[in-house]
Amino acid sequence: MAGHLSPLVFGGSWGSTLALAYSQTHPDKVTGMVLRGIFLLRKKEIDWFYEGGAAA
16 A cells, blocks of 8 residues: 555444454555454354353
């Protein structure tokens, strides 16, 4: 990106999934990533979330 700075992408929780998706789709447009509280929407994570694990 000539003349433009590439951003450092930050995401937390569901935003971490979106940051990963964007960075994988456009690796040439990001400098790096900071991910916090990663939630990838896998079956294991969804089951834990809806079975009360998130409330603990």
